[in-house]
Amino acid sequence: MRIILSTFKNSLIEAWTNRRSFWLQVSIMLANDLVWVLFWILFFERVSTVRGWDRSRVLLLFAILTTVAGISLGLLANARKIGQLSAGGELDAALALPVHPLAFLLVRRVDTGLLGDLFFGPILFVLAGEPTLERTAIFIFGSLCGAAVLVGFLVAIGALTLFIGGTGEQADLGFQTILILASYPVDIFGGATKLLLFTAVPAAFISGLPTRLVDDWQWTTAAALLTAALLFASLGVALFNLGLHRYSSGARWTRA
Amino acid sequence: MTRTPYWAAFTDGIRRTMAAPAELAVRIGFFAVILVVFSSLWRAATQANGGMIQGYGYRELLWYVIAAEGCVIATKPRLIEEIGDDIGSGDIAIDMLRPVSVVGFRMAAEMGEAVVRLVCALSLGAVFGLVSVGAPPSLEGLLAALPAALLAVGCNLTMQYSFAAAAFWVEDAKSTWFLYQKLIFLLGGMLLPLELLPGWLAGIARLLPFWTTAYVPARLMSGHAEWHLLIVQLGWLIVLVAAALAAFRAGERRLVVTGG
Numbered sequence: 001m002r003i004i005l006s007t008f009k010n011s012l013i014e015a016w017t018n019r020r021s022f023w024l025q026v027s028i029m030l031a032n033d034l035v036w037v038l039f040w041i042l043f044f045e046r047v048s049t050v051r052g053w054d055r056s057r058v059l060l061l062f063a064i065l066t067t068v069a070g071i072s073l074g075l076l077a078n079a080r081k082i083g084q085l086s087a088g089g090e091l092d093a094a095l096a097l098p099v100h101p102l103a104f105l106l107v108r109r110v111d112t113g114l115l116g117d118l119f120f121g122p123i124l125f126v127l128a129g130e131p132t133l134e135r136t137a138i139f140i141f142g143s144l145c146g147a148a149v150l151v152g153f154l155v156a157i158g159a160l161t162l163f164i165g166g167t168g169e170q171a172d173l174g175f176q177t178i179l180i181l182a183s184y185p186v187d188i189f190g191g192a193t194k195l196l197l198f199t200a201v202p203a204a205f206i207s208g209l210p211t212r213l214v215d216d217w218q219w220t221t222a223a224a225l226l227t228a229a230l231l232f233a234s235l236g237v238a239l240f241n242l243g244l245h246r247y248s249s250g251a252r253w254t255r256a
Numbered sequence: 257m258t259r260t261p262y263w264a265a266f267t268d269g270i271r272r273t274m275a276a277p278a279e280l281a282v283r284i285g286f287f288a289v290i291l292v293v294f295s296s297l298w299r300a301a302t303q304a305n306g307g308m309i310q311g312y313g314y315r316e317l318l319w320y321v322i323a324a325e326g327c328v329i330a331t332k333p334r335l336i337e338e339i340g341d342d343i344g345s346g347d348i349a350i351d352m353l354r355p356v357s358v359v360g361f362r363m364a365a366e367m368g369e370a371v372v373r374l375v376c377a378l379s380l381g382a383v384f385g386l387v388s389v390g391a392p393p394s395l396e397g398l399l400a401a402l403p404a405a406l407l408a409v410g411c412n413l414t415m416q417y418s419f420a421a422a423a424f425w426v427e428d429a430k431s432t433w434f435l436y437q438k439l440i441f442l443l444g445g446m447l448l449p450l451e452l453l454p455g456w457l458a459g460i461a462r463l464l465p466f467w468t469t470a471y472v473p474a475r476l477m478s479g480h481a482e483w484h485l486l487i488v489q490l491g492w493l494i495v496l497v498a499a500a501l502a503a504f505r506a507g508e509r510r511l512v513v514t515g516g
Contacts, residue, residue: 028434035438039447046309046452047301169278177289184293188300193292 003099008107015110022112029116033066053185056128060214063124064143065182065207070118071147077111079151080175082158082240083168089249102155102240135214142210145229149205152232153178155240162243182206202232261356262364269368280376287329287377291384294321310451315389316478322381323401323477324446324470327408330374335366336433339420352508359417359504370409378405393479400486401477407489412469414496421500424507445471465492
């Protein structure tokens with residue numbers, strides 16, 4: 001555990017070393033997030049509510065999504081690169097350490113730009129999420145569960161590269177798909193798409209369900225979210241462990 | 257028959273994209289997801305709004321999305337960053353050894369790649385649209401939208417080269433791709449038709465070139481056969497090509513490459 005924490009600390013220091021670049025990238029991400037907020041504000045200027053979703057509820061969803069993205073893609077940046085690293089035979093450095101290689105890989109790299117999301121999400125929640133002590137606690141719980149689902153899903157589809165080969169194209173598509181599906185209210189989708197959001201591409205657990213919980217706490221919904229978080233995290237670890245048996249070194253000693 | 261270097265770059269671009277089917281499949285697969293998301297959003301929104309939003313019904317909006325997203329997805333999302341990297345690393349100096357225009361040669365190759373993606377995206381979009389809502393609202397609009405889609409891709413590429421040229425002067429210019437993308441999203445009419453923006457913002461959008469990349473083909477495809485939009489696009493394309501050429505000419509004069 002100490003090695004993992006030290007590695008994580010080093011990754012954060014590395015991201016912070018070039019201050020100018022750090023603030024530039026964070027600012028660009030904040031501007032990016034603001035454009036999405038502007039989009040939703042303009043959208044709801046023309047359409048008052050869509051299947052029970054109004055402006056404030058969508059902004060709450062967006063606050064949760066950006067927080068989840070900040071944790072999963074900013075702090076644990078390698079979560080989305082498992083496919084590429086496996087395909088390139090770049091896991092050697094992680095395999096030689098006395099810690100679980102997946103844990104090391106996840107904390108090894110911080111994406112500076114996406115840390116902007118980690119600032120933006122909580123700020124948006126404070127400004128538009130009507131925070132109370134109870135709602136804030138649920139916001140944190142929902143964001144952490146959403147992050148576990150997203151990381152587990154990304155690791156799982158990345159680890160598929162170890163079974164099916166290629167250069168991780170399916171991981172790229174899965175990453176883009178889950179993020180865009182999680183960016184919109186879950187209730188606008190119907191039929192097969194909605195089923196997909198609760199199963200193969202679990203976007204509903206990343207933003208939709210946490211938003212519902214903040215607005216209306218139900219123990220059954222919370223239990224479903226927690227179960228999904230545990231399931232997808234376990235799936236990611238299991239597929240990665242199984243896939244490692246098929247890993248071929250690229251004889252490239254990289255920083256991973 | 258001898259091929260001009262630009263034509264050769266264009267056809268090589270086509271071949272290169274066709275030779276990487278997995279990458280193409282990911283891009284078109286993502287386009288399919290976007291269509292599912294936006295068709296769901298606009299269906300729900302028009303239902304909640306009595307069937308029409310600012311003159312657009314669900315059918316018009318779906319064909320709008322197909323054209324707007326199809327044209328934008330045809331170009332590389334991080335092209336500005338790639339060009340910025342080539343300038344920053346000095347790799348662009350190799351292109352300068354050829355007896356052709358650097359920007360012209362590169363844009364020809366990019367156009368070749370983009371045409372393949374555009375054809376695939378619009379073909380998929382056409383099937384999606386026909387199955388979901390039937391044919392485009394007007395044949396005349398469709399006929400105008402097809403050349404507009406090609407012009408949109410051309411405008412997008414040349415604008416990205418103009419933006420990327422900033423890397424000759426500013427170290428972090430490659431990051432501007434992110435802001436450029438957002439300008440296309442909002443002022444380009446990719447996420448929302450300009451008619452849905454507040455009047456003042458729509459006015460600003462119409463003064464800038466971004467709307468030529470998504471709004472124009474999408475507006476035409478959604479049944480509004482406004483042929484003058486093609487002339488506006490053509491005019492902007494000429495201005496943008498001139499701007500990209502001038503920016504690169506000036507940048508190439510001050511390029512300093514260390515090592516090799």
